[in-house]
Amino acid sequence: MIMDKKEQVAKEALNFLAQGNVVGLGSGTTASKFISILGSSSVKDKIVGVATSLASEKLAREVGIKIVDIDSVDWIDVTVDGADEVDSDLNILKGGGGQLTREKKVKNKSKTYIVIISDEKVVPRIPHKFPIPVEVIHFGHDTTKKDLEALGMSCRFRADFITDNGNLICDCTPTEKVDLQFLNKRIKEITGVVETGLFLGGKKTILVSNGTEVKVLK
Numbered sequence: 001m002i003m004d005k006k007e008q009v010a011k012e013a014l015n016f017l018a019q020g021n022v023v024g025l026g027s028g029t030t031a032s033k034f035i036s037i038l039g040s041s042s043v044k045d046k047i048v049g050v051a052t053s054l055a056s057e058k059l060a061r062e063v064g065i066k067i068v069d070i071d072s073v074d075w076i077d078v079t080v081d082g083a084d085e086v087d088s089d090l091n092i093l094k095g096g097g098g099q100l101t102r103e104k105k106v107k108n109k110s111k112t113y114i115v116i117i118s119d120e121k122v123v124p125r126i127p128h129k130f131p132i133p134v135e136v137i138h139f140g141h142d143t144t145k146k147d148l149e150a151l152g153m154s155c156r157f158r159a160d161f162i163t164d165n166g167n168l169i170c171d172c173t174p175t176e177k178v179d180l181q182f183l184n185k186r187i188k189e190i191t192g193v194v195e196t197g198l199f200l201g202g203k204k205t206i207l208v209s210n211g212t213e214v215k216v217l218k
Contacts (some may be wrong), residue, residue: 005118009209010034013080013116017043020077024106027053027099030082030116039063050076052106053099054164079110083117085126093126095133095197098163113204131171133197141168144192148172151186
């Protein structure tokens, strides 16, 4: 029987919540599916959530999940989030929804990081189909864009979009194959850059649904 991929992988992620009661709630369509399923489960009353976006916080409250501020907890036991792309080295590209800074902040405070995706999001190497989102402050944003382009990337600001932090998103595509760790470092050295959508390194578990089964990548 073929299931909805997002629903299948979101249900599978519930099995990881036994690791603790502080749960990071990701952003995006697959993460939203997880939040909805969590809200209708018996686990709901045993956990508190730390949301990665205003939209995720709103949804969580609507389904009865208690939300706490990230600064009110010493750590997050497990975070469940989605991704735009995951490659063979388990590098992750995020930020299609524009909330990459909050998502990375929650990830970095998490003991366990679970990424839930459907199989079409597995790619040979990131960035593949999508650009690298870069969160940028308004002040001097055109100058910041030129600095990003000087790193060998084609960049454009996302039209009519403001992050939950009140900033802009500049979507950047490298013009040639580059070392992602080095590129990420160079991007973050630019004054005016807040964060990038490159989620590199660190321990994580990737759950991948193809509609019939969920594969686990570590």
